[in-house]
Amino acid sequence: MKPQYLVLAIACLTAFAAADPAGAQEQRTPVSHCQAIAKNIPKVTFASFSGAAPLTPAVSEGEEVKFTFLGHSTFEIDTPGGIVIATDYNGWYRPATMPDVVTMNKAHTTHFTLAPDPGIKYVLHGWSDIPGEKANINLVVGDAYIRNVPTDIRFSYGLGGAHENGNSIFIFEIAGLCIGHLGHLHYELTDVQYTEIGRLDVVMVPVDGGLTMGADSMSRVIKRLRSSLILPMHRRGPPVEAFVSMFGKDFDVAYAPDDSVTVSMRTLPKRPLIYVLKGVQ
Template sequence: MPRPVALLALLALLPAAAAQEPAAVTLRWYGQSFFQLETSGKQLVVFDPHAIPAFGTPRVNADVCLVSHPHNDHAQPEVLGEKGRVFLGVTTSPDGKKTDWARVDEKVKGTRVRTVATYHDTTTGMTRGKNAAWVVEADGLVFCHLGDLGHELSPDQAKAIGPVDVLMVPVGGIYTINGEQAKKVVDQLRPKRFVVPMHYGVPGFDDLAGPEEFLGEFKTVRRTTDTNELVIPVDAKAPEAPTVVLLGWKKAEAAPKKK
């Protein structure tokens, strides 16, 4: 084959080779319980956006925004560059005196989002109110964000959440479950791939306990505090045991507008 023809043939193969890159989803943490999940199709799902100054008031975009409960450090969709569809796991009456679970189960462009009713405390909501765990199904994976869970799960709650690949769990205690309790919740749900601790104290925002009590409960811990991203190949085989990943948090720049 003449060299120019061979070169053209090689160039023609490059886009096809690029298209064969393994599909992946990316989970980004912005402090407290604020995450952005980017699917392989570039759909953006945001959990519990906040405006806590210590974390730099991150501004990111969302196609779907999920709020676990109506507390200020979890329910600030206005900080997002683009909000997309906003779903509340717990709604508040017009007079602000009553709350109730929204019981969401919807699909948005192929991504399923649903709630499981839980509480923010061990007193069936009498102390800190109701909370919703979010279960998101995307790219064949199941992500569970427990919001401000304040208790171990009942068998019915664990069954309602179902199989989980990636679990985001609060570990800082005081207002939520602590590290020891969080380990028990992990054992209840048995996530297949990753456990990502959230809602714990960090330098500059240390009202909560740090993550060490929780991390000490596990043998396999990956500390990646130099990044706020966890990239998860969609088709990778699930390991024998999940990895606990300690992410760093990042002060995001103002979110660019989508083209």
């Protein structure tokens, strides 16, 4: 190619990119490092940082994620980059500052609101309003990558069979951590769903003992996920000990003096820890 034509071609490409920055942005699809690690280990469903030879990206000191239990199944997640996320946001339990992102679950009105504060920039529904379709979340906000894995739910109080894809497990990939919120999980996960989830270092799990799943079923899910840090939530009626009693000596249990915990890749428990925050006890 002659030099003058090469210069013209480069100029045209540059002008096109400048004219359509949004299109250029959309072409860069987020990549889940949590799924990648889980899929790259032969014959292993999950991967955990608690092993002897963890597969970890480089993470600088001070990259800590803070979890604060606000109530029911709502946690505030504060990222190192200053992004505020509220899970299962229903408008009743709110962070002290306006969240950048809220996730919602449609199992009951206590897990979503159709009238969120208009100042919230990203309102993510765990369900689709189009019959037969699944919610599909793939979003990068600041230093957080957010995705979902749809699951079925029962209709209210088990009446009328299953509502396909009515719940979502939301997954937050922040500062190298793989964080999962199980939402209003009604059924044990399938092999396909475990694969879609990948690795979870931190998991928020409902422990109501029956409104979602019984303690034995929920404990089987948690044992298979083998997360390093398990944060109970959504406790109604049964004491949290009913859930904790399903785990053996491979899991540690601790009761927090307050409603928050801060964790990083470097400070994850070496053994799986069920950490009961104040307000859940």
